[in-house]
Amino acid sequence: MDFELEKLTARETYNLMIGLIAPRPIALVTSRNEDGGLNAAPFSAYNYLCTDPPIVGIGAMDRPGGGFIPKDTARNIRRTGEFVINVVTEDLMHQMNICATDFPPDVSEIDMAGLTTLPSKHISVPRLAQAHAAMECVEFTTLEIGRSRIILGKIVAMYIEDRFVDPAGPYVLSEDLHAVGRMNGQGAYVKTRDAFIHLPRISYEDWQKSK
Ligand SMILES: Cc1cc2nc3c(=O)[nH]c(=O)nc-3n(C[C@H](O)[C@H](O)[C@H](O)COP(=O)(O)O)c2cc1C
Incomplete structure (x- = not known):
């Protein structure tokens, strides 16, 4: 089938894009609102973009239903300039999924998911205690594009459990x-x-030898 994007609805475009641009890593982002309340939400429109400087990008679509109302994560990051990316591993999947539920504003996803936090080293937003790895980030900039916000974050510190290093x-x-x-x-x-497959890079020298 061929698809012309101009003729698709935003939902259809979303369905096709996320089916093709996959698999995607999942950032379980912790952020803080201006009253100090903690927030956690998963984002898979997420990747590293460069390492020198160490920049990650996260795509947060505005809330569904029209208008330009940002998701709490995007709003919090714009207001406080800080967030933590908690790496989602097999043992955190169910808690991660609970964090994507649209709870009322006064309900903490972190509590609902049975998660707890530990202080970060360089920023005031804590990491999730249950995450085996986490990256402390400061907002580099946020681009507002249509009904989405692209958050560029600079990683300032990483935590990785010793056994995974x-x-x-x-x-x-x-x-x-x-x-x-x-x-x-x-x-x-x-x-x-x-599920790992090892495929070392080929030097041009080895390539020539193999011919
Ligand atoms: C695995 C997973 C990945 C998600 N990725 C994104 C994403 O990349 N961008 C986005 O806007 N929403 C994404 N969502 C939906 C948000 O997590 C959801 O809207 C959440 O309630 C936003 O919370 P917040 O308002 O506290 O920021 C994803 C949901 C799941 C379960």
Whole structure:
């Protein structure tokens, strides 16, 4: 089938884009509102964009139903300039999913999901105690594009549980971390446990030798 994007609704475009741009890592973002209340929500329109400086991008669509009302995460980051990306692993999937529920403003997703927090080292927004890895970020800028906000964050510190770090690199022991990815908008995810394929890069020298 061929699709012309101009003829699709925003929902249809969303359905197709998130089915094709997959798997995606999931950032379970903790942020704080101006009254000090904590918020947690998952975002899979998320990736690193460069490492020098260390910038991540998160796409937060405005609230459904028209208008230009930002999701709490985007609003909090704009107002406080800080957030934490908690890495979503297999053991956190259900709690992550609860955090995506649209609870009333006075209800904490963190409490509802049975999660707790620990202080960050460099920013006032805490990380989730149950997350095996987390990145402390400060807002670099937020782009408002149509009914979406693209948050660019600069990572200022990382926490990774010792057992998931090879200090030699340092490298992340990704095969042990069991991160999960989101596939489409219909509740489909992928596990990374026992799913690794190793494909080393080929130098031009080796390429020539193999011919
Ligand atoms: C796995 C997963 C990934 C999600 N990714 C995004 C995303 O990239 N952008 C977005 O706007 N909403 C995304 N959502 C929906 C938000 O998490 C949801 O709207 C949440 O209630 C927003 O919370 P907030 O208003 O506290 O920021 C995702 C939901 C799930 C379950």
